[in-house]
Amino acid sequence: MVFSALPPEGKQAAKEVHVAIYKQVYDFAAKAGSLEGYVYPGGKPDPTYLPAWSDNLVNLYNSLPPDVRDEIQGACDETLGRTARSSPLFLCWARTTR
Numbered sequence: 001m002v003f004s005a006l007p008p009e010g011k012q013a014a015k016e017v018h019v020a021i022y023k024q025v026y027d028f029a030a031k032a033g034s035l036e037g038y039v040y041p042g043g044k045p046d047p048t049y050l051p052a053w054s055d056n057l058v059n060l061y062n063s064l065p066p067d068v069r070d071e072i073q074g075a076c077d078e079t080l081g082r083t084a085r086s087s088p089l090f091l092c093w094a095r096t097t098r
Contacts, residue, residue: 021068028060029072032079039087 035053039045061069061076 021065024064025068025072028057028064031057031060032076036079036083036086039083041086045087
């Protein structure tokens with residue numbers, strides 16, 4: 001296998017793609033973490049926010065490249081798993097809509 005250096009314009013394009021993926025991961029993680037905090041026990045989450053919030057998370061997750069999703073799946077399972085366990089309301093909603 002032979003590797004060749006990218007021309008300067010190719011390096012810039014590769015950097016832009018790389019940074020864009022980091023931004024996508026950050027956006028997804030921030031929204032997933034916010035949802036976890038929102039439904040945390042003791043709070044009084046408004047169930048009308050859950051459908052749009054959940055759909056947005058699914059869309060953000062699905063927009064990530066498959067290799068990125070594979071890398072973050074364990075963390076997603078932990079964060080969104082805690083979210084589901086923290087809120088029977090969220091868990092019930094998620095089960096009835098999927």
